[in-house]
Amino acid sequence: xxxxxxxxxxxxxxxxxxxxxxxxxxxxxxxxxxxxxxxxxxxxxxxxxxxxxxxxxxxxxxxxxxxxxxxxxxxxxxxxxxxxxxxxxxxxxxxxxxxxxxxxxxxxxxxxxxxxxxxxxxxxxxxxxxxxxxxxxxxxxxxxxxxxxxxxxxxxxxxxxxxxxxxxxxxxxxxxxxxxx
Amino acid sequence: xxxxxxxxxxxxxxxxxxxxxxxxxxxxxxxxxxxxxxxxxxxxxxxxxxxxxxxxxxxxxxxxxxxxxxxxxxxxxxxxxxxxxxxxxxxxxxxxxxxxxxxxxxxxxxxxxxxxxxxxxxxxxxxxxxxxxxxxxxxxxxxxxxxxxxxxxxxxxxxxxxxxxxxxxxxxxxxxxxxxxxxxxxxxxxxxxxxxxxxxxxxxxxxxxxxxxxxxxxxxxxxxxxxxxxxxxxxxxxxxxxxxxxxxxxxxxxxxxxxxxxxxxxxxxx
Numbered sequence: 001x002x003x004x005x006x007x008x009x010x011x012x013x014x015x016x017x018x019x020x021x022x023x024x025x026x027x028x029x030x031x032x033x034x035x036x037x038x039x040x041x042x043x044x045x046x047x048x049x050x051x052x053x054x055x056x057x058x059x060x061x062x063x064x065x066x067x068x069x070x071x072x073x074x075x076x077x078x079x080x081x082x083x084x085x086x087x088x089x090x091x092x093x094x095x096x097x098x099x100x101x102x103x104x105x106x107x108x109x110x111x112x113x114x115x116x117x118x119x120x121x122x123x124x125x126x127x128x129x130x131x132x133x134x135x136x137x138x139x140x141x142x143x144x145x146x147x148x149x150x151x152x153x154x155x156x157x158x159x160x161x162x163x164x165x166x167x168x169x170x171x172x173x174x175x176x177x178x179x180x181x
Numbered sequence: 182x183x184x185x186x187x188x189x190x191x192x193x194x195x196x197x198x199x200x201x202x203x204x205x206x207x208x209x210x211x212x213x214x215x216x217x218x219x220x221x222x223x224x225x226x227x228x229x230x231x232x233x234x235x236x237x238x239x240x241x242x243x244x245x246x247x248x249x250x251x252x253x254x255x256x257x258x259x260x261x262x263x264x265x266x267x268x269x270x271x272x273x274x275x276x277x278x279x280x281x282x283x284x285x286x287x288x289x290x291x292x293x294x295x296x297x298x299x300x301x302x303x304x305x306x307x308x309x310x311x312x313x314x315x316x317x318x319x320x321x322x323x324x325x326x327x328x329x330x331x332x333x334x335x336x337x338x339x340x341x342x343x344x345x346x347x348x349x350x351x352x353x354x355x356x357x358x359x360x361x362x363x364x365x366x367x368x369x370x371x372x373x374x375x376x377x378x379x380x381x382x383x384x385x386x387x388x389x390x391x392x393x394x395x396x397x398x399x400x401x402x403x404x405x406x407x408x409x410x411x412x413x414x415x416x417x418x419x420x421x422x423x424x425x426x427x428x429x430x431x432x433x434x435x436x437x438x439x440x441x442x443x444x445x446x447x448x449x450x451x
Contacts, residue, residue, distance in 0.1 A: 013359055051389035058393050062411045069412075112372050120365025125356055132355040132368050136348055136413030139372035143379035144392055144407050151383065153278055157285070157376050 017124040022077040024118045025127050027166060029070040031114060033082035035107055036063040038090050042100045052097065055148075056104070059141050066134050073126060086164065105145035109161035111138045117163035237446045241363055242302025244354045245293050246445040248367065250309035251347050252290035257308050258317055258343060259283035262336050267324070272333040275384065279340070282377050289370045296366055307451035311443040316436050317343070323423030323432055331431075334385070335422045341381040341405065342420040342436055347374040350438045352413045375413070382407040 017025055039060035043053055071078045093103045115135045122128045146156025237243075259279050262268060268275050294304035308317075317339075324335040351371025355364045383391070386405040395404045403409075415438070421431040 055389050055392050058408070062408075065411045116365050116368050116372070119355070119368055120362050122361055122364070128361070128364055129356045132352045132364065132371070133413040135368045135372050136352055136375045137408060137411060139375040140379050140408045143376040144383075146376075147380060147383040147407070148389060148392070151380070153281060153380065156380050157281070157373070 014124050015126055017073060017077075017122070017127045021122050021124045021127050022074055024121055024165065025070055025074055025131075026077060026079050027083075027164075028115060028118055028131065029067055029074065029078055030081055030083040031086055031111060031164065032063050032067040032070065033080070034084075034087040035111060036060055036067060037082055037087055038094070038104065038107060039063065041091055042094055042104065045094065045100070047097045048100065049097070052101075055144070056100075059104075062137060062141070069130055069134075073130060083164075101145050101148075105142050105155070106161065108138050108142035108145070109159040110164060112142060112159065113161045113163040114165045117165040121165075121167075235448070237444075237448075239357065239441075239444065240302075240447070241358050241360055242297050242300050243444055243446055244357055245297045245300070245363070245367075246302060246305040246447075246449075247309065247439050247443070248347075248350055248354060248370070249290050249293040249297065249305045250307065250445045251312060251350055251439070252286045252293065253306065253308040254312050254317055255286040255343050255347060256283055256290065257313075258321075258339070259286070261321065262340070265325075267332060267336045269333045272337060272384070275337065278380060282340070282344075285373060285377065289373065292366075292370065296363065300360070300363070302447065303450075305445050305449075305451065309439060309443060309445065312346075312439065316346075316434060320420070320422055320434055323434075326424055329424050337381055337384050338405075338420050338422060341378055341385060342418050342434075344374050344378040344381060345418050346436050346438060347371070348378060348413065349415050349418070353415050353438050379407045 039056050042048065043056050043060065048056065071080060090103055090107055094100050112135055115131050115138065119128055119131045119135070122131065142159065143156040146152050146154075259282055262279055263276070263283070268279065290306075294306070297304055320335075320339045320342075323329070324332050324339065329335065348371055351367045351374065354367055358364050358367065382405050386395075386407075391404065392407045394406045394409050396402065397404050418436040420434050420436065422434060423432045425431050
């Protein structure tokens with residue numbers, strides 16, 4: 001069997017991020033730094049159980065790894081500053097252990113929507129594959145908050161979060177209705 | 182003076198023997214009279230005729246049709262689980278979740294096929310044959326074998342593996358899709374499969390300590406994790422199913438996302 005890529009698009013997609021990609025990836029980087037700091041605020045609050053704290057430390061490390069990977073991809077184009085609007089909006093809601101789980105799940109859902117939105121505009125494959133690998137795990141983070149401490153199927157699977165991405169193209173229209181973008 | 186005059190009888194016999202062996206070897210390597218030369222590699226027996234496969238194109242619609250086919254693998258599997266009443270005992274409470282997962286996959290299939298049609302392709306409305314033949318059918322055979330006391334748990338393990346397979350498929354095609362908007366659409370569905378996997382992972386290995394990767398101290402194998410790694414992996418998915426052997430080991434199935442021989446090309450239909 002011989003194979004070839006699509007005849008309709010003879011030129012292969014670009015690998016490295018374009019200038020427009022870099023702006024979107026830098027936004028993603030700033031958002032990841034904010035989420036990392038939100039987890040640190042929750043961890044340092046003294047209101048979490050040992051199990052919750054261990055789990056959130058892991059999630060915090062994941063977001064740090066995302067920021068570092070995006071930073072590596074962007075190089076000198078990386079601003080490396082957190083998104084203050086995102087941080088302050090959610091930080092003031094971290095008032096109890098229960099609130100932290102709810103708020104951080106909302107943050108994770110927002111990140112999934114934001115990254116998915118950004119992915120729909122990225123031309124470079126390096127950025128696209130990195131963002132895709134982040135989306136699946138952030139969706140897992142959000143679902144974990146829906147299953148622990150008590151399993152709530154709707155909370156684990158449903159998301160009404162909106163994207164924060166600036167000027168990103170929406171994903172191609174689908175008829176899929178069970179998952180909010 | 183000729184050196185041959187100085188050869189002993191023993192040396193002369195040795196040279197003659199080597200000469201005969203060399204000539205025989207060279208003759209066996211050369212073409213033989215009366216034998217028709219074949220382009221095939223020398224082999225014993227009859228070589229069956231071969232048919233060249235047509236050239237196929239891996240287009241965006243082929244990748245999406247493949248993703249749609251995996252949705253039908255999941256739909257069909259969950260339907261068999263529901264209709265066969267395979268969730269029993271402690272796992273009977275999962276029936277509502279399984280119905281929700283099946284409904285989600287039906288929605289996903291419709292969404293992906295709508296994209297296929299929108300991009301000029303033909304919707305694909307059935308399961309991936311290769312995934313069925315290699316993974317789903319053997320797994321269900323192991324699960325439903327007489328005497329399998331862990332059938333209900335195995336069903337959950339299979340569902341977890343299939344959800345991870347779907348997640349990896351969507352993540353994997355992002356690197357192959359040429360249209361950026363389609364990459365976003367693929368991951369809108371892919372992230373949903375990941376959520377399904379988490380719910381099932383928490384059934385198989387519940388609690389906070391099971392969220393991250395852990396290892397079974399007795400077997401040294403990785404336990405089921407809700408969040409197995411920091412980044413979405415594209416790796417072989419292992420699942421152990423069926424009746425354990427005398428050493429307590431179940432049959433291990435290794436699943437991989439569809440490759441070139443598992444894609445649903447344009448000429449493939451249900």
